[in-house]
Amino acid sequence: MIDKAIATPAPGVDTEIVPARGRVVKSKWTRDLLTFLMVFGPGLIVMVADNDAGAVSTYSQAGAQYGTHLLWIVLLLLPVTYFIQEMVVRLGIATGKGHAAMIYQRFGKWWGLFSLLDLELVNFLTLVTEFAAINLALSKMGVDPRYGVPIAAAGLIFIVLSGSYRRWERTVVFLCLLDFAWFFIAFRLGPPISQVVHHALIPTMPAGGITPELMFLVIAIVGTTIAPWQLFFQQSCIADKRLRFADVKWARLDTLLGACITITAAVCMMLAGAASHAHGFRFTDPAQMAADLGSFAGPGMRNIILLMMINAAVLGTTAISLSSAWAYGEVRGWPHSLQLPWREAPGFYALYLLSVAAAAAIVLIPRAPLQLIILGVQVLAGVMLPSAIIFLQLLLNDRELLGEFANKPWNNWVNWTIIIVLFVLSLILAAQVAAPNLFPTT
């Protein structure tokens, strides 16, 4: 098989058959690097796209309200997000199918439809927030959203219509790498490194103690860092890219690298918020925060933050719309691959197009309270996450399905701990909504 050709030297024959586009290399080091670069993509994209417009808003709000006090929570989410997505990697490679198809086929139609409904609902609401953020950022840059938003939507539709997974992946990886601009922003605006390290490594409580607002924000941070769509997106992406059993370790590395980049970028967003907090600005939304920061750091800084906000929204939109289109296509049995031209997968592309166009259109009609919608959607995602992970956990213990790729006992310990923590957080949310005075300030 070809995967042997990747893992081992060519057998002692003078002639062998390799696929037309195979690359011949001489050293093991080059082989590993090249294999990694070929496998690289889904892990980075799912992680960086997770820092979407809602994430920019939630992290910068956390920084603007609580300074650097919540950095430790973000850092704590690094292993959590990696462990969850690593399970998706194994499931995707072992089965070659998407997550929605897996739930549908292993748990039956009833559960499959419920999961699909949850996903499509939260995804669509999230898409609205992505375009609301584009709208907001464009307005602050002096660009008329009536033109800017449709252009952004058209660009998002254009990048998937090439009929080539590789072209889409290269474009999106390029957009992901632009996220490094957050490091520059944090470097220019952030507080002293000693304060950052202290609050990142030593858990501290902000002044005011545990309040309903703090708990709501913490759940929103968790909800934005680990979102249900990520499970569906990465597994479908792996299936579409046709990753092989031999690619597991490289796909894990891709996911780990993506997790490190996204968490570091999240920390940088929080530091930008903390800078506005330190200068006494009141947070309303990230676009206003960019304007506030620009008032002392210069218009260049304001524009960089606004462009990064648009980039985050564009990344989020393509990933979330694709997760919806892939999931629906899998459940309906439609052709659903970025490798197919639109004529061969009309339903798949139509759903993507419809999601993007409808979300963009909604944003252009009313003046919605953006910050509230974003926070609400993140909390909704946080609430729905435990049940999505439970399905994942059950599937990963399905030895009939996964064989050697099934969870080990330590995986289960880690995952049940994550699930319990997520449930406790959502119960706290329920308690504070039912009894708002449950958490008095200290």
Added chain:
Amino acid sequence: METIKTNNNHFVVVHPLDDVPETKVDIEALGPMPMTRSVRLSLLSLRAYLVLMVMLVVYHVVMLAR
């Protein structure tokens, strides 16, 4: 596919999309996962919990909007 001349001291690296598709688990043949009554009940409770939580979040957001 094409045939190329190679020797012993090399490796061939192939992009997953250019490779021959691997045989994966046949999920259709496996059918639905066997679930005990307690697992089924737990999943139903989970669904009820989720519906309740979504209603609470919507209520909270509406209250914040006022």
